[in-house]
Amino acid sequence: MLGTKMHLLLLILLLGFMVMNSAQPQCDPLTQYADVNGDCCKMCGPGTRMSSFSLCQDPQCVECRDNEYQDEHTKNTVCRRQRYCDPNKNFQVTDHKNKKERSTCLCQEGFHCSSAECITCVPHTTCTPGDGALFRGNHTLDTVCQKCPEGTFSNGSSWGGPCKQWTECESGDHIQQSGTDVSDNICEANRNHHILIGVIVLVVLLAALGVVLCIAYKGQRDDARGKVKGCFQSCWGENRELLRETTVDMTQPTAEEELLSHPQEEGAGVPEENEDHPSYEKTSDGLFSDNGNVVTQDIGISSKLSRQESQPHTLTGDPPLLNSDNS
Template sequence: MKTYFIIYLLVTLLHFVLCCEDETHYKKNDKCCKKCGPGKRMMMDDNCEDPHCQDCQIGEYQSGYTTNTKCLRQPSCDTNLHFKPQDDKPITTRLNKCVCESGYYCTLDDDCSACREHSVCKPGQRVAKKGSPESDTVCEACKNGTFSTHGSVDTCQEWTKCDNGYDQNTGSLTSDRICLGSPVHRVVTGIIVGVLVLGVIVALVVYFKKSKKKQGWKEVNDEFPNENPNVKGLNIMKHQDEDVERAHQPLRQPEEDVDNSGPVSPTPSNMTENGNVVDQEHGKEHIISTTESNSYPYQ
């Protein structure tokens, strides 16, 4: 009998321990009660063994199992201080921390109370480590033989390598090497190119002059096809002089025809059968014909 009692106590104690797990349960009046899960809060005066839990609202959170009747408030991230929420979507199951926006950072050493702008690497430096919301940008100087002219570059450029025959100066961390002077073969090449260009220009000038001269002789041949070339040239000059003289002469008005003829005496040659005088035409005037009347008396 004693053995059965001990076994009963052990089973009861084990059941009580398993039911009242610290994370998900709590003890109330010697009872093992359930807690509300993450993202929820417990209603007041609720049932111990089967509580009614309500979801936290936007801007609130509950990160674990709880018996609290209120959710915790999410932190307010002030955008004027370059803060923003860590997650853009609303979260009710955990704390949504404030982080610095792009180009700014804050450290845990000062509890991330203020955002500071990332450092900008200067010319002559390169970015060794890019900045993050929790750390600043790390810059380092360019190595010997390299340079950078702009800030915040990832890599430095190597100095220019000069060919044989060039004089060169030493570059710096912020400027490239400059190659001075020019080799002899480049000078010779430049002279040859210049001579060729000049020759082409002279050839074009000569060509256009010959073409213009041929065009002038062609016009002469078209006007005087059967004459000697020397005579053709003289004729062209003669015609040109005549045209010039004609252009300088004043214009002459056309003379009007003057009719100096007087009246015609009647003669047998200029009279009609009826005894009328025949009128002569005067210049370009038009004579209107008239009907002759009979001069014979009625019988």
């Protein structure tokens, strides 16, 4: 009997609850809310807050202030505070310009979060010489180091530097010292290469010098050849004329031929007698002095000299004088 009464009571309560739910309106849980009267009212969108003087269907929404945010629709009258990124905890200084979502504090370069909550940042692991960074650390993960494999090296400490490849020597060079995991290859130029370069430079210089000397020699030879040719043309021609003009007949004519060919020639007449020079007397055989000596030979020479003086010539200087006074 008692059990039957309890079942009837539960059924009545269930029916009453169903009637009450069917009487209330169905509101959008993302953009609406139900007021005390059971009406569905509008909420303010992300990045804003609701003013205290808002109406149900026409709320007054106000933008969040600096360092505040609202990432969903709300009927609240205040915005949420952005997180403070403390540089003393190795966080980057962040300017919170986005008011529609919560900003994330980022660790400084070379640091990562110490935990999932990222309450503070800690330095990355440093790779020592001989080791390189296999994975470079970021905001959330630490650096992972590895030993440099063959053909690579790392000569410094770094949290993000990978192992570097050994240097390959260029053509004509050779490896003076092979690299290790902490040092690079050391290349050195071959001596034969230097000698070859020196020989090529020397040959080029000698060729250039030979060209210059050849040009200079050719110019001097042409100039000397022109001078010699001009000298021969001028001097040889003048000498031929000089020899032709100064040719002298060395035969001695007789006194009678001299008198007949030049009866009025200067110096061929009878010389005047004076105290210094003896007088001459003309005869059919020749000329005689006051002492009776024959001077035919002297007269021939005198006539010959007089004849030479009358002929044109180009020789400089006066002809030598012959003394007609025979002692």
